[in-house]
Amino acid sequence: MSGETVAFYVLAVITLGAGVIVVTSPNIVHSAVALIPAFLGVTGLYILLNAEFVAVIQVLIYAGAITVLILFVIMLTEGGTGLRVHQRNEQGVVGAAVAGAMAALLYAVVTRTAWGTGTGTLPAYTPGAIGQSFLGPNLLVFEGTSIVLLVSLIGAIIIARKED
Amino acid sequence: MTHVAWIIPLLPLAAFGLIIFWGERLPGRGAYVSIAGIVLAALASLAVLGEVVGGARADLTYAWAIVGRRPLTVGVLVDPLSAMMLAMVGVVASLITIYSVGYMEGDPRYPRFFAYFSLFQFSMFFLVLADNFLFLYMAWELVGLCSYLLIGFWFERPVAARAALKAFITTRIGDFFLMIGILLVFLRVGSLRFDDIFRAIDLGGFGGPVLTVAALLVFGGAVGKSAQVPLHVWLPDAMEGPTPVSALIHAATMVAAGAFLVARTYPLFFHSPGHEALTGVAYVGGITALFAATMGLVEDDIKRVLAYSTMSQLGYMMLGLGVLGYSAGMFHLITHAFFKALLFLAAGSVIHAVATNSLKQMGGLARAMPVTFWTFLAGALALTGIPPFAGVFSKDAILLAAFTHDKVLWLLAAAGAFLTSLYMGRLCWYAFAGEYRGALPALAHGQGAGHGGSPRNVGQPGAALHESPSVMTVPLVILAVFSVFLGWAEGPFDRFVRFAGVEAPPASLGVLLVSVLVAVAGWLAAGVVYFWRIVPSEDLRRAFGPVYTLLVRKYYVDDLYAWVVLGLGGPAIRLAGLFDHYVVDGLVNLTGWVARQMGLGLRYVQTGRAENYLLLVFLGVVVIVLVTLAW
């Protein structure tokens, strides 16, 4: 049992457990807060996968910005009262069944497919490689993404603005 | 012209199209367009006739659909038979259409009359030109439809509406047999083209009892359309229609279509073993000839007498065809068309003047309506076979063929000829001789002022007895000329329209003399009873009381049919009606109801909520994958 395996399973438990809380908790604030261990679990997985830069960005943006944003909106709307309103709609059972079926299918597909192995190794210093890539082959994607950010920023402001 | 003969039916069809939509606004309220259509078609037909006499032929075919392995071809056949028919139909129909301008004047549905008339002319031309059973059957049905429309033209009168329905249904029974016959032929030969069928017969691929059955079934259609016994009951009642309709459809053309059908499909009859089919045709014709003549003797309605006369003469045509007198039968068809149309138009002129069809209210019209009288007389003499008018040539040819073939048939025909003269004589004396017995003020000297008015509004005080306007009398004169002189064309006709393998029997003076004597005897007998009143008709009626009743009741055939169809068949009819109402309509309504219920049910799927739709998407994915794996 190598350390990697142990780490993997621990992180998996954290991520999936927090995920379960996110999707089933009747208290919306508990759901939102449970997002944090979920995202952090994913961060750990990234580190296991030698994607350090992505892990850091994950923490910053997901566990940081997005979770906080979600909490903000919960507080600004009625979720912030913490009252226990029933959170599941009428298709809970069917939804669970479908989700279970999807999981089973995906599991079956994934385990039965012979994924190939690639040649080479990841660069040791990934931020550098990523930076080089963004300013090289993926420059267009980079610039495009920045435009999308700009647009969504403006859009979100306009949509959320108070009418006066 | 021969090669574009298919234009001929299209001219009246175009006229129909124009009149039915814009009738009121066309010149002459549609009449002139109709006349133009038929006159142009008639001229074209005469041109075709001229070319065909000169030797032209045409058989234009066109592949219409692929049925099984072979294409179903349709087309147009121009040969002596069809050229002759085209010319006859064209000329007679033109004259009758012109006549109708005067006869139908004042009718509220004037344009529609001419539209239907043009449609009929199209159908008749189409029928004559058909080179295959499919076109023939289509045209056959179309003429039946036009007959229905025109008999019931004054549909406000329940009698007319019923008569139209009776005509349609009775001919439909004949058409049913025709259809079975056509199917039988198709099954055996694999093609509906006449040429293919005749070749199959010649090569021996189609023969034996099956051929006889097919021929007789095809004849069944002719029995219906030509009002032969037992499907004759519709023709007298069809006289409810306007007189031009009776003249064109129920004298000259549509009813002649039955004889034409037999002539066109003659190989079917000729090659049936032992000429059995021909014997059947001949006997049906002979019996009808006599049967109808007896009924015409006691009718008081001038048009009905002529209707029975038509029925009888059609019997003669069938008889002629049946005793291998192909040219004789067809020549009689042509001559009959002219003088019967003349007789009907003249009768219409009379009806127009006296506002009644009843012979009892006529009389003395020879003085008041001289043109009508002389042309009517010409037609009557032609019909009864008095030389040198046209009828004697054609009728004698038939009698000669019957004499050489089967004496029994000859006897039937001769008896019929005697009766023909008898009832025509009766008709002439009653209508034109003696004193006027009707209600209108009679004019001392008959002189025509061009006074129009449909039969329904003459008879007002002040409308005196007078000759019909020239638009009506000129066609009469033209037809009379044909009736007088057409007979001389017999020789060329026989050489022109003939069937290979059938030779006319050698001329026999004896038979000709007997025919003429019989005809003259009939006229004399009519004179004895009705003119000189040596033996008054009342005495005869009393002496032959039961016979008279039998004839007046039309041998109780109508009553029999009514009892069989309505009485015995009544429950079946009612059942069919219920079936139609509940099962057929029920099924149709059921499909509508099911669609509606499905809609009502399915609309709940559209909840308008995205989460439902999303669930359905993923559910669909799961289902598809599972189904794909399971297959």
Place this chain on the structure above:
Amino acid sequence: MVTLTHYLVLSALLFVLGLFAVVTRRNGVAILMGIELMLNAANVNLVAFNKFTAPAAVQGQIFALIVITLAACEAAVGLALVLAAYRSLETIYVDEINLMKW
């Protein structure tokens, strides 16, 4: 020995959890949280494939970074929508937003 399959199964389970949230939850914000989980699962997939089947380049990580960025944009706009909806409709429970339902 942790193989690609482990990561893929994990990401599948995470994805299914997110799916369950989206399909089942009434609160609009909860639905958005489910979407975030799904995006994370996709990211894990991308990075795992990068390491195991195409380690020569960092393309998978690039892709994952872009996804993170776009997820942020989408979360921002989505939450703004929820806010705006709350202001005018007084509710964030999506099954109560049925003005246009027949």
